[in-house]
Structure formats: structure tokens, C-alpha cells
Amino acid sequence: MLNEQKAENHNSSVDDLWEKSLNSEVLIDLKKGEPLNEVIEKNFNPEKKISLDRIECSDGRCPHQGNDFSIAGSGILLSDEEFDKLIKEFPDLKKITAHSDCGAAKLAFAKLEEEGKLPEDITTPQEYAVYWTKNKAQQYGLEYEYIDEPQFQASNHHERGLLIDDTGSFHSAYVDGMPNVFVSHSASAVDKNYVAKEAEVLTGIAMGHHGFGNRLSPDQPFYIMVCSKDDKSMNDLVSKVSDATAAFKDRVKVEGFISPEK
Numbered sequence: 001m002l003n004e005q006k007a008e009n010h011n012s013s014v015d016d017l018w019e020k021s022l023n024s025e026v027l028i029d030l031k032k033g034e035p036l037n038e039v040i041e042k043n044f045n046p047e048k049k050i051s052l053d054r055i056e057c058s059d060g061r062c063p064h065q066g067n068d069f070s071i072a073g074s075g076i077l078l079s080d081e082e083f084d085k086l087i088k089e090f091p092d093l094k095k096i097t098a099h100s101d102c103g104a105a106k107l108a109f110a111k112l113e114e115e116g117k118l119p120e121d122i123t124t125p126q127e128y129a130v131y132w133t134k135n136k137a138q139q140y141g142l143e144y145e146y147i148d149e150p151q152f153q154a155s156n157h158h159e160r161g162l163l164i165d166d167t168g169s170f171h172s173a174y175v176d177g178m179p180n181v182f183v184s185h186s187a188s189a190v191d192k193n194y195v196a197k198e199a200e201v202l203t204g205i206a207m208g209h210h211g212f213g214n215r216l217s218p219d220q221p222f223y224i225m226v227c228s229k230d231d232k233s234m235n236d237l238v239s240k241v242s243d244a245t246a247a248f249k250d251r252v253k254v255e256g257f258i259s260p261e262k
């Protein structure tokens with residue numbers, strides 16, 4: 001099923017992917033005005049739950065089959081200290097992945113280039129992504145895997161939203177009828193200001209000409225869904241992420257829910 005779906009999506013145009021997203025049950029319910037909490041509760045499928053054992057980029061073109069701990073660029077924008085803390089907090093992680101055409105790797109590369117700190121022989125963001133990821137794999141005894149374009153769910157960006165998980169164990173793949181979204185577990189591992197910045201970057205990709213762009217509107221917004229364990233952390237994150245994405249006005253909708261896994 002997943003493979004058929006992947007083959008069908010793979011060469012789809014952005015217009016086709018957009019049409020498909022309009023049929024997502026979760027988006028249909030949200031458009032009717034049903035509260036996110038109820039929509040998630042209703043469509044949560046505990047049978048799909050698996051443990052998070054690989055680090056993947058948040059990019060919605062990556063596989064995201066539900067066993068991925070996802071964060072922009074697999075963590076390439078974190079400091080070494082932050083990455084170290086993440087690995088220690090999630091000892092089930094066995095693998096780290098890099099992927100082709102990574103936006104986070106481009107940001108990391110540009111920053112190092114500007115500071116004159118690029119490693120010797122590294123001349124492109126792609127090379128840097130592989131270099132950084134292989135280094136982390138070696139340092140922490142993780143397996144390394146490269147996700148190339150043929151393994152993408154679709155060649156084009158087609159994210160209708162962003163799932164931010166603050167519990168360290170929830171995933172959009174556990175919800176039936178979800179549209180394709182960016183996935184980030186960064187909130188469960190690193191500073192909330194990082195999470196807000198990451199949300200801004202990912203929303204920018206969706207809104208840009210590589211993503212659904214102008215198709216996203218107040219009528220069909222980009223949904224940022226924040227999953228938390230309690231109201232306090234949920235409200236705090238919703239507020240930080242709303243501030244960080246305020247420039248996109250009502251083309252973005254930020255809402256929180258309490259994890260249905262009790």
C-alpha cells in the first residue's frame with residue numbers, strides 16, 4: 001500500500017498533490033471547524049504506533065513512516081552540545097539519515113561559508129550534509145543511510161502543515177487521514193526558541209515556490225499542529241510558534257492538542 005502510494009505520488013505535479021491534499025479527512029474535518037483535539041482523537045490509530053529508532057529530516061518528501069524522530073536536517077542546525085543531549089535523551093535511536101536537496105543543510109552550509117568555517121574539501125550543501133551526518137553516525141555508533149530522490153514520497157514539496165511533537169513519542173503517521181506534513185520532534189529535545197525558528201523556516205518552504213505557495217490561503221491554510229502532554233507546555237509552544245510565523249498572517253493556523261496516547 002505504502003509503495004503503491006509512493007509510486008503514484010512520486011511523479012505527481014504540485015497541482016495534483018494539492019488536489020489530493022484537499023481530500024485528506026483531517027483537513028476536511030478541520031475546515032468544518034472541528035477542534036483539532038477532537039479530530040486527532042477520532043483519527044488516532046494506535047496500531048500504527050512504532051518506536052522512534054531513526055533520525056530523519058522534517059522534510060515532507062522524506063519517508064516518515066512513523067519510526068522516525070524527525071528534526072530539520074536530522075539536527076544539522078543544532079550545536080554539538082544540543083545534538084549530544086538529544087542522543088542521550090533518546091537511547092532507542094539507532095540510525096541517522098541524510099537526504100538529497102536538504103533545505104536545512106543549505107542553511108548550515110551558508111552559515112559556515114560566511115564564517116569561513118567550512119571543512120576542507122566541502123564545496124556544496126549536499127557534500128556538507130553527508131559529511132556532517134556520517135561524522136555523527138561514527139561518533140555515536142549509529143547506522144548511516146542516505147535518502148535519495150527515488151525514495152521520496154513525491155519529488156515535489158507538498159506539505160499542508162507541520163506536526164510539532166513535544167512528547168517525544170507521537171507522530172503524524174499514527175493519525176489516519178492526515179495530509180502530508182513536515183514532522184518535527186525537536187520540541188521534545190531542544191530549546192523552545194529553536195523550535196520556533198525551525199517552524200518559521202519550514203513554513204517558509206511550504207509558502208515558497210518550491211511548496212504549495214499561494215495555494216495556501218486563509219480558506220486552505222498551512223496547519224501547524226502542536227502535540228503536548230499538558231496544557232501549559234502546549235500553550236507556551238503555540239504562542240512561541242504563532243509569534244515566529246506571524247508574518248504569514250492567517251495563511252497559517254497554529255493549534256495545539258494533548259497527545260491521545262495516555
Ligand SMILES: [Zn+2]
Pocket residue numbers: 057058059072073074099101102103104105
Ligand atoms: Zn532536509
